Amino acid sequence: MPDEVVQSEATETEQVTEEVKEPEVKEDNEPETETKQEEAKEVEETKEPTNIEDAESDELVQIKGQLTDKENEVTDLTAKLKKSEAKVDDLKTQVKSLSTVVESLVENKVKAIPEEFHGLIPDGDAVSKLAWITKAEESGIFTKQVQNVEIGKPLELTQDDPKAVSKMSPQQKMAHYFSQAFSRN
Numbered sequence: 001m002p003d004e005v006v007q008s009e010a011t012e013t014e015q016v017t018e019e020v021k022e023p024e025v026k027e028d029n030e031p032e033t034e035t036k037q038e039e040a041k042e043v044e045e046t047k048e049p050t051n052i053e054d055a056e057s058d059e060l061v062q063i064k065g066q067l068t069d070k071e072n073e074v075t076d077l078t079a080k081l082k083k084s085e086a087k088v089d090d091l092k093t094q095v096k097s098l099s100t101v102v103e104s105l106v107e108n109k110v111k112a113i114p115e116e117f118h119g120l121i122p123d124g125d126a127v128s129k130l131a132w133i134t135k136a137e138e139s140g141i142f143t144k145q146v147q148n149v150e151i152g153k154p155l156e157l158t159q160d161d162p163k164a165v166s167k168m169s170p171q172q173k174m175a176h177y178f179s180q181a182f183s184r185n
Contacts, residue, residue: 102126
């Protein structure tokens with residue numbers, strides 16, 4: 001802005017010098033061309049500051065436009081940030097509720113496991129404990145198969161296991177067949 005004030009003062013002094021020079025130029029033909037050239041230079045000089053002012057005003061308009069664009073971007077980003085923060089809060093509450101559910105599942109499963117296997121359960125968070133207990137249950141570690149077999153009696157076989165029937169002796173096969181045939185009635 002100080003440049004504009006200085007330029008406006010300079011243009012006023014140039015105008016004053018133009019008024020003084022005009023009466024002197026009219027006497028000769030050659031000085032008229034010189035004065036016309038001088039006037040053209042002065043006009044160009046006066047136009048340059050306006051061109052500079054126009055350029056500066058154009059730059060200001062562009063900068064203001066960029067500033068408003070940036071402000072719009074900032075408002076959009078703050079709105080997105082608030083939405084994400086709300087999502088984060090929702091997810092935190094979900095995580096807390098799910099972690100309590102997982103912990104209660106682990107406690108129930110640990111109670112169902114015999115005391116002798118409690119030392120095998122790994123330390124750590126509830127999710128890792130639940131994963132280990134699930135794998136252990138699938139493998140059958142905690143289940144004991146106790147067979148009450150009377151000594152001297154033949155084992156009864158079902159037809160679910162054809163390999164077991166094929167390995168029987170002929171006497172066992174006949175006993176198996178008759179037990180199956182008469183149990184159906």
